[in-house]
Amino acid sequence: MSPADARGRWQDRYAASLMGVFGPPQQMLVSGRGCRVRDAEGRELLDMLGGIAVNALGHAHPALTEGLAEQMRRLGHVSNLFTTEEQLVLAERLLEVSDLPEGSRVFFANSGSEANEAALKAVLRHRQDTGRSRILALTGGFHGRTVGALSLTHKPAFRDPFGPLVDGVEFLPPHDLDALTEAMGAGDVAGIFLEPIQGEAGVVPLDPGYLGAVRRLTRDHGALMILDEVQTGIGRTGDWFRFQGAARRAGEDLTPDYLTVAKGLGSGVPVGAMIAAGTQNSARLAAGQHGTTFGGGPLAAAAGRITMETIEADGLLENARTVGARLADGLRTLDGVTEVRQFGLHLGVDVAADARGLVAVARDHGLIINAVGERTLRLAPPLILTAAEADEFLERFAPVLASAAPADPDHRPEGP
C-alpha cells in the first residue's frame, strides 16, 4: 500500500467516525520522543507547537512515563471524597511558586475551560453578594469553549451560533484606559477576566502598566481580577507565571484574585487548576457550591508534580528564556518575518506570507508550527527545547519562508 493510500484510509475513517468540529486533521501521529514526533508515514517532525503549549516536557519524557506508570500501579483514581499525597503535594507546590498571599487555596479541574468556569462561579457569587451586575473581559480574549468560559471569549464566530450566554458580560478593548476607568467607575463591575498575553489572538501581550491599572481600579472599586494563565502559566514565559514577570517590569503588585492554569501543568495529562488568592477569595465558593469527579485525581496530580519538579530540577525556566531568545533573534534575521513577540518559549511571529500556507509548507520540511491569524504564527515548543534544536528549526524554517507565495508588498519586513 502506498503512503497516499494509507493517508486516504485514516482520513476517511476520521471523517466517518469523528465530529467535524476541528476540521480535517493535518496528519496522524504515532509516536514521539523529546521534541520530535513521528507520523503514520514514518516521517519525523520537529514539534515547535508542543500540543499547543501543553507538552512542557516534550514527548515520552522518562520522568513522566515512569512516574505515571508507577502511580497507576499504586492508585489511579479515588474521587474527591478522599485525598491523596499527590494532590496535597501539587496544591502546595502551586501555592509556593505563585507567591500568593496567606490563605490562598487551590481548586483542581481537568482543563482550562473548567478552571475558568470555577473562576466565573466565584465571580457570580461575588455578583450575588454585592449586587454588582457587570462582568468584563477583553476583545481578542480567549477563555475556553464551555458555556461559561465561552461567555468570556470574545470571538463572534465562537459565540454567535449559541445565542444568549451568561448575562452581563461586556468586552473592552485592551489598553483603553478611558474605557476601563469609565466601566470601573460605575461601581457595578463584579470582575474582569484577562490573559496577560493573549495567546489565541497571536501571542499579544498586555502592557504591564495596563495590568497595573486593572489591578488598582479593581481594588478601588471592589471588583475581582481574574488572570487566565492557562496558556502562559507553568514556565511557558520563563517565569512560573507571566504576571510575575509583568509585575517586575511594571514595578507594582499584579497579584490577581483568581489565577487559572491548565495547558502545560500536566505535560499532556489533563490537569487544570484555579488558585484563589488570600482567605476571602478562597472562601467564596462554599462547601457544596462547586465540584468535579476527576479533578485533582492522583494520576493527574502526579503528572503536575512531575512536570513542576522537572521544570525546577532541569532549569527549564532559564532554558525557556535563553532558547526562546535565541529563536527570536534568529527569526528576526529571516526574510519574510515582520515582527516577533517572544516571552520565554511563547512566540508570536508575524510573517509577510499567508500563515496557514506556511504551516503546510513547514510540515513538508519536517516542522510542526501553528497559525493564529492570517499573518501570524505561534510557536510554543516543549520547555526542554535545546539550543541545537532551535538552530535546526531556524535552518529548516528559512527555506519554508523563501518558498512561500510572493509577499504582499504591504507586509514587507522593515529594513535594517
Ligand SMILES: *Cc1c(COP(=O)(O)O)cnc(C)c1O
Ligand atoms: C486553551 C485555553 C483555554 C481553554 O482551555 P481548554 O483546556 O481547551 O478548555 C482557556 N484560556 C486560555 C488562555 C487558553 O489558552
